Amino acid sequence: MKNFLKRSPYSQKGRIGLICPSTNTSIEPEFNMMAPNGISTYVARAFQDGPQAPALYKQIAKNVAKASRDLGSAQVDVIAFGCTSCSYFTSADETKKVMKENAKGATPILTSDSVVKAIRTVGAKKIALATPRTEFVNKRETEWLTEHGFEVVSVKGLQLGSTGAERASIGYVSPETVNTLVMNTDKQEADAIFISCTNLPSLTLIHGLEKKFRKPVITSNQATFWNCLRTLGIDEKICGYGILLENF
Numbered sequence: 001m002k003n004f005l006k007r008s009p010y011s012q013k014g015r016i017g018l019i020c021p022s023t024n025t026s027i028e029p030e031f032n033m034m035a036p037n038g039i040s041t042y043v044a045r046a047f048q049d050g051p052q053a054p055a056l057y058k059q060i061a062k063n064v065a066k067a068s069r070d071l072g073s074a075q076v077d078v079i080a081f082g083c084t085s086c087s088y089f090t091s092a093d094e095t096k097k098v099m100k101e102n103a104k105g106a107t108p109i110l111t112s113d114s115v116v117k118a119i120r121t122v123g124a125k126k127i128a129l130a131t132p133r134t135e136f137v138n139k140r141e142t143e144w145l146t147e148h149g150f151e152v153v154s155v156k157g158l159q160l161g162s163t164g165a166e167r168a169s170i171g172y173v174s175p176e177t178v179n180t181l182v183m184n185t186d187k188q189e190a191d192a193i194f195i196s197c198t199n200l201p202s203l204t205l206i207h208g209l210e211k212k213f214r215k216p217v218i219t220s221n222q223a224t225f226w227n228c229l230r231t232l233g234i235d236e237k238i239c240g241y242g243i244l245l246e247n248f
Helices: 027-034 054-062 062-073 092-102 111-121 135-147 164-173 174-186 203-213 221-230 241-246
Strands: 014-021 039-046 076-083 107-108 126-131 151-159 194-195 217-219
Touching: 014 027, 014 062, 014 164, 014 194, 027 039, 027 054, 027 221, 054 062, 054 092, 076 092, 076 111, 076 217, 076 221, 076 241, 092 107, 107 221, 111 194, 111 217, 111 221, 126 135, 126 174, 135 151, 151 174, 174 194, 174 203, 203 217, 203 221, 217 221, 221 241
Parallel strands: 014 039, 014 076, 076 107, 126 151, 126 194, 194 217
Antiparallel strands: none
């Protein structure tokens, strides 16, 4: 850990570097909502554009190097890549290697890794998967979760993301729409609900959904921020955003 005497009063507990796809407008405010005093988040963007295809995610991953270098100059302690889908179509290990090399040794964290860790931490094995995405992504995400030892008992998507404009529009999906999506996705046999996508506004819904369905609700941003805190050695309990941050 770096010398905290050289820190501003806003980052005495740690600095999080956050890389997000350029059209994402949700992850930064949600990170700031969850942040306890002494944790600051610094953001860089990885440009993306074009139709939905494996090449799109490779484009984003390629731009992670510059974003990591920019964040490294801010002396961040951990660096998170806030894109759930990229790991499904690119090499997660290579992405983390690029992040660490360009961010001056900051510990790299991926949303995909964070989600797996979070689901395992709450003890879930059977997952109801709710996403804003098209079948192109949902199919690969289901395969990916299965490869990591989970059973996806239900999956529903809003069929958004085929174009750059549609991917940007995910950040404007209403809470009512997300609630309806989750209601249509959950199954009694699911141990947990996973709301995927770092651009889907869902943080403020977690508490109510957990009360309603009586099971853990994991979201991409919640899991990523939780993993950042725990990697920094901060076990502070944060209330209002689900049992993951409150109890683990």
